[in-house]
Amino acid sequence: MPLPTADWHQRFKQQAQWTQDLRAYLYPRVELADASKILDLGCGTGALMGELHTRSNGAVFGVDIHNAHLRLAQHNVSQPLTLGDAHELPYADGTFDITLCHFTLMWLKTPAQSLREMTRVTRPGGTVLALAEPDYDGRIDYPTELEQLGKWQIESLRRQGADPLIGRRLASLFTAAGLNNVETGLLGGQWNKPPSNQDWETEWQVLESDLSKTPRDSKTLRVLRSLDKSAWERGERVLFVPTFYAWGRVPKSGR
Numbered sequence: 001m002p003l004p005t006a007d008w009h010q011r012f013k014q015q016a017q018w019t020q021d022l023r024a025y026l027y028p029r030v031e032l033a034d035a036s037k038i039l040d041l042g043c044g045t046g047a048l049m050g051e052l053h054t055r056s057n058g059a060v061f062g063v064d065i066h067n068a069h070l071r072l073a074q075h076n077v078s079q080p081l082t083l084g085d086a087h088e089l090p091y092a093d094g095t096f097d098i099t100l101c102h103f104t105l106m107w108l109k110t111p112a113q114s115l116r117e118m119t120r121v122t123r124p125g126g127t128v129l130a131l132a133e134p135d136y137d138g139r140i141d142y143p144t145e146l147e148q149l150g151k152w153q154i155e156s157l158r159r160q161g162a163d164p165l166i167g168r169r170l171a172s173l174f175t176a177a178g179l180n181n182v183e184t185g186l187l188g189g190q191w192n193k194p195p196s197n198q199d200w201e202t203e204w205q206v207l208e209s210d211l212s213k214t215p216r217d218s219k220t221l222r223v224l225r226s227l228d229k230s231a232w233e234r235g236e237r238v239l240f241v242p243t244f245y246a247w248g249r250v251p252k253s254g255r
Contacts, residue, residue, distance in 0.1 A: 003209050005045070005068045009076075010202050012047035015103055017199075019132045022187045022245060023051075029183075030127045030247055032056050035097035039063065041086055041118060042104030046073035053079060058097070063089065086114040091121040098122070100129040105173075106157075106166040115177040122250045128179055129247040132187065135167030142238040143231055149224055153207065156214040167244035179248030187243040194232040204228075 003011070027033070036058040040049055043062030052060045062077070063084045064070050070081050084090045086101075086108055099118040105111040118128045136157065139150040157164040171184045195203065204225060211221065231237035 003205060005072050007202070007205055008069065009045040009047070009072055010198075011206055012044045014199055014202050015132070016047045019102070019187060019243070023131060026129065026131065026245060026247065027055055030098060030129055032098060037061070037096045039091070039096045039099040039121065041089070041099060041101040041114070042107075043073060043081070044069045046077040046079075046081075048102055049073070049077040049079050061096070087117060089117045089121050093120055094123040095121050096123065096126065098127045098129060100131055102131040103133065105130055105133050105170075106162050106164065109161065111163070111166065112173055112176060115173055119177050119179060119250055124250050124252040126250050127247055128174070128177070128250065129245075130170055130174075131245055132243050133167045133170055133245075134164070135242040135244060136164035138242040140238060140240040143227065143236060146224060146228060146231070148220070149207065149228075152211050152214060152216050156210040159213050160210070167242055170244050170246035174246045174248045177248075178251065180251055182246060182248040184244060184246040187245065194235070194237070200229070200232065
């Protein structure tokens with residue numbers, strides 16, 4: 001079953017928690033504090049927009065293709081929101097100082113086209129930034145019995161039209177978009193405590209929603225859910241999905 005919009009908002013907030021240390025590293029590097037106009041592409045329910053405004057003191061704009069997400073975002077943020085397609089952004093050339101996205105490119109039919117659009121609407125000398133894109137083929141699960149979850153999820157994401165290996169492609173995609181001084185890297189993994197019950201339930205809601213789109217053994221899934229819970233409680237659980245970032249500068253002379 002598809003997730004309700006309110007559950008997606010919880011998921012987007014959870015993802016923002018995962019990458020907060022990475023954003024703390026990237027914001028100074030891309031000079032976010034000096035940006036006067038920022039575009040959050042695939043802004044969803046606005047999980048990052050308040051932070052972007054606070055950290056930059058500039059104008060933050062959001063664009064998303066999902067009307068339901070934008071309607072909820074209107075209750076969460078006061079910044080301008082636009083219904084639009086990432087493959088054909090409704091903005092003039094060179095409008096923004098920084099154009100960024102967060103767990104978005106993996107869902108796009110043609111991420112290369114979207115990156116060209118992100119580059120187009122960013123001013124010369126400005127920054128295009130992908131804050132986080134996963135690579136599920138590098139997923140690590142322990143205990144090893146839980147590895148089946150990752151295999152099922154990759155299959156399901158592909159059935160939904162997503163690219164579960166988008167993370168490893170970021171460097172080539174950013175270079176092909178004509179961006180200069182491209183930097184890519186990887187979010188580290190640290191586990192000093194188990195997830196809260198709410199975060200664990202949210203993770204399983206998303207997983208079960210994904211897996212509803214692909215054949216799998218429901219009895220086995222129930223067993224794996226129980227094993228996952230008990231492994232966290234015993235302090236044995238390891239779950240790591242390599243998550244990449246990339247950023248680059250729009251050339252100052254031509255594109």
